[in-house]
Amino acid sequence: MLTIAIAKGRMQHDALELLGRAGVRVSEEALRSRRLAVEDEEGRYRFIFVKPQDVPVYVEHGIADCGVVGRDVLLETGADVLQPLDLRIGCCRLAVAARKGLKVEEAGMLHVATKYPRVAAAHFGSRGVPVEIIGLSGSVELAPVLGLADCIVDLVETGRTLAENELEVVETITESTARLVVNRASYQLKSAAVASLVAAVSGAVNKGREES
Amino acid sequence: MARTIAIKAAVCGVSPEAPNALLPSSARVIAKAHAAFDTRGRAAFLFEQTMTEPLSNIPGGMRYYFGREARLRRAVEDAVMSVFDGWGYEEIAAPAVDYYALFERGMGHEEARRSFRFTDTDGRLLALRPDVTSAVARAAATLFAQASRPLRLCYAASVFRQRPRSHAEWKRQVRQLGCELIGAGGEEADLEVLLIAAEVLERLGLGYRITVNHAGVFNGLAAQLALADAERESARGLIDTRDAAGLQSFLASRGGDGAGEAVPLARELARLSGKREVLDEALALAFDDGRVAGALKALERTWQVIETIGLEESFEVDLGDVSGLDYYTGLVFRIYVEGAGARVGGGGRYDELTANFGAREPAVGFVLDLDAVSEVLLRGGVFGVRGAGDASSSDVAAGSPGERFREARERRARGERIRLG
Numbered sequence: 001m002l003t004i005a006i007a008k009g010r011m012q013h014d015a016l017e018l019l020g021r022a023g024v025r026v027s028e029e030a031l032r033s034r035r036l037a038v039e040d041e042e043g044r045y046r047f048i049f050v051k052p053q054d055v056p057v058y059v060e061h062g063i064a065d066c067g068v069v070g071r072d073v074l075l076e077t078g079a080d081v082l083q084p085l086d087l088r089i090g091c092c093r094l095a096v097a098a099r100k101g102l103k104v105e106e107a108g109m110l111h112v113a114t115k116y117p118r119v120a121a122a123h124f125g126s127r128g129v130p131v132e133i134i135g136l137s138g139s140v141e142l143a144p145v146l147g148l149a150d151c152i153v154d155l156v157e158t159g160r161t162l163a164e165n166e167l168e169v170v171e172t173i174t175e176s177t178a179r180l181v182v183n184r185a186s187y188q189l190k191s192a193a194v195a196s197l198v199a200a201v202s203g204a205v206n207k208g209r210e211e212s
Numbered sequence: 213m214a215r216t217i218a219i220k221a222a223v224c225g226v227s228p229e230a231p232n233a234l235l236p237s238s239a240r241v242i243a244k245a246h247a248a249f250d251t252r253g254r255a256a257f258l259f260e261q262t263m264t265e266p267l268s269n270i271p272g273g274m275r276y277y278f279g280r281e282a283r284l285r286r287a288v289e290d291a292v293m294s295v296f297d298g299w300g301y302e303e304i305a306a307p308a309v310d311y312y313a314l315f316e317r318g319m320g321h322e323e324a325r326r327s328f329r330f331t332d333t334d335g336r337l338l339a340l341r342p343d344v345t346s347a348v349a350r351a352a353a354t355l356f357a358q359a360s361r362p363l364r365l366c367y368a369a370s371v372f373r374q375r376p377r378s379h380a381e382w383k384r385q386v387r388q389l390g391c392e393l394i395g396a397g398g399e400e401a402d403l404e405v406l407l408i409a410a411e412v413l414e415r416l417g418l419g420y421r422i423t424v425n426h427a428g429v430f431n432g433l434a435a436q437l438a439l440a441d442a443e444r445e446s447a448r449g450l451i452d453t454r455d456a457a458g459l460q461s462f463l464a465s466r467g468g469d470g471a472g473e474a475v476p477l478a479r480e481l482a483r484l485s486g487k488r489e490v491l492d493e494a495l496a497l498a499f500d501d502g503r504v505a506g507a508l509k510a511l512e513r514t515w516q517v518i519e520t521i522g523l524e525e526s527f528e529v530d531l532g533d534v535s536g537l538d539y540y541t542g543l544v545f546r547i548y549v550e551g552a553g554a555r556v557g558g559g560g561r562y563d564e565l566t567a568n569f570g571a572r573e574p575a576v577g578f579v580l581d582l583d584a585v586s587e588v589l590l591r592g593g594v595f596g597v598r599g600a601g602d603a604s605s606s607d608v609a610a611g612s613p614g615e616r617f618r619e620a621r622e623r624r625a626r627g628e629r630i631r632l633g
Binding site: 060061062063080081082083084085086182183184185186187188189191 | 377453456483486548554555
């Protein structure tokens with residue numbers, strides 16, 4: 001049996017729907033329950049639902065063989081996992097946003113509030129911009145409004161939250177979509193099961209793409 | 213004394229004034245305080261102490277081994293070393309502290325930088341060894357320059373790394389069990405080392421899989437594609453994480469600048485893992501370049517022998533295993549065991565390494581991570597380890613110290629396990 005860690009929240013529904021199209025189905029009853037570990041209808045897979053940033057942790061340690069998680073989380077955690085498939089769901093971008101009218105060049109030392117300190121440091125570091133990273137765990141949009149930071153690095157899906165807080169995207173750092181990730185040891189030791197999952201999900205992704 | 217009782221009373225919730233009142237008479241309450249201290253009180257007491265007393269802290273990534281785990285580690289190490297000995301490998305102990313330059317040459321800058329570093333009295337940079345192979349290669353080129361070849365050397369040694377490579381690999385001290393075959397080239401030497409690895413894993417009763425690849429496949433393709441250093445690392449990252457779609461768009465974005473012949477195989481590397489059919493498919497895709505096709509044919513010859521001796525179930529060809537290849541010049545292999553979430557060892561051929569120390573010669577070897585293997589066995593392996601108080605150990609009878617120790621010495625001389633009461 002393969003254990004698959006699914007990131008709770010934003011992309012959980014889309015991920016389960018995609019897996020369903022790939023023939024991996026979890027009963028409605030199991031999903032409605034408050035259990036954190038459920039099995040699929042055929043007993044081939046066990047799903048665990050964890051916070052997005054914990055998905056790479058479970059997969060890297062081999063507690064989960066596979067996982068579904070956003071590329072943003074993989075970049076931030078620097079997890080050593082295999083990423084055989086782009087699931088093309090949960091599309092969004094990691095972007096720098098600031099109050100309208102802020103001139104980044106004139107800010108001197110930039111104060112950057114973010115839930116992605118590693119991504120932010122790497123982004124500004126690669127262009128030699130001196131920054132102070134202020135790590136937050138939520139409501140990052142508030143930081144520039146209240147003057148805690150000059151700008152933020154955050155996930156942007158529709159841009160509505162930004163607009164409502166009078167922020168605008170200054171630049172996109174990278175695009176992010178959900179990935180199927182696989183533990184390195186499971187990829188070898190359970191190669192047949194992993195390969196059949198990858199093939200089935202890959203088929204569902206491509207089919208969805210042709211239809212849309 | 214009064215202070216000790218005050219502390220003990222405090223941890224089990226008695227008010228600070230109470231102990232003095234208790235002191236003269238109520239032995240029963242004191243006994244109760246002792247009991248509480250020894251059970252739930254101790255944790256709270258130790259915790260309070262750590263707030264002010266850093267000595268109880270252990271630096272991150274370091275740990276103690278004791279009891280059953282320590283015995284198991286010893287037994288595993290002995291079993292592995294006896295396999296090495298059985299194949300004619302001589303144990304070598306290398307310095308634990310050596311010049312940083314040695315490791316920089318032996319492992320490459322990136323890996324060596326993970327070591328603990330400090331300076332010698334003359335100002336030269338030293339490192340706590342982050343690997344053993346560098347020192348063995350140097351010994352082969354210097355100390356054993358005149359010795360007859362091939363050299364067969366093995367070791368059991370702790371290595372130290374300041375920074376982990378991944379979250380799952382957080383330990384800073386790891387005990388490596390390894391062997392090196394120096395001065396012998398070709399697939400036969402490769403197979404010798406592969407089969408030693410297989411025997412070690414079988415001896416330990418582990419379900420295992422060894423993946424094999426050849427450094428010449430990726431390196432040859434990168435050369436044909438004329439990848440610049442940064443591009444090469446991007447391609448390596450995409451192949452290593454099996455990002456097949458990312459790899460294909462990377463190759464497409466580079467366009468066809470005369471390197472088109474390498475593309476058909478390069479774009480498939482991320483998914484080429486399996487048995488013999490993988491080699492057949494790769495050979496069909498490889499255009500007839502000496503280096504890439506040569507590497508694939510060498511792998512095919514190795515695989516042929518693996519099949520002949522009936523080990524193909526435990527082995528797998530994995531052309532997508534391209535991480536950390538710079539060290540290797542030929543065969544590369546990784547060891548995975550059931551129950552471990554990360555690889556537990558690996559090795560390969562590194563014919564250029566000894567050249568760094570003045571004399572180029574073929575070499576192949578591997579290491580097994582004792583910590584990772586022991587953790588798996590500790591959680592439920594079949595590999596036997598004796599218990600702490602096994603039947604053969606018995607207490608020495610009471611008596612005067614002279615009698616007791618005379619009996620103890622006599623019984624020890626007969627090889628009995630004893631325990632003084």
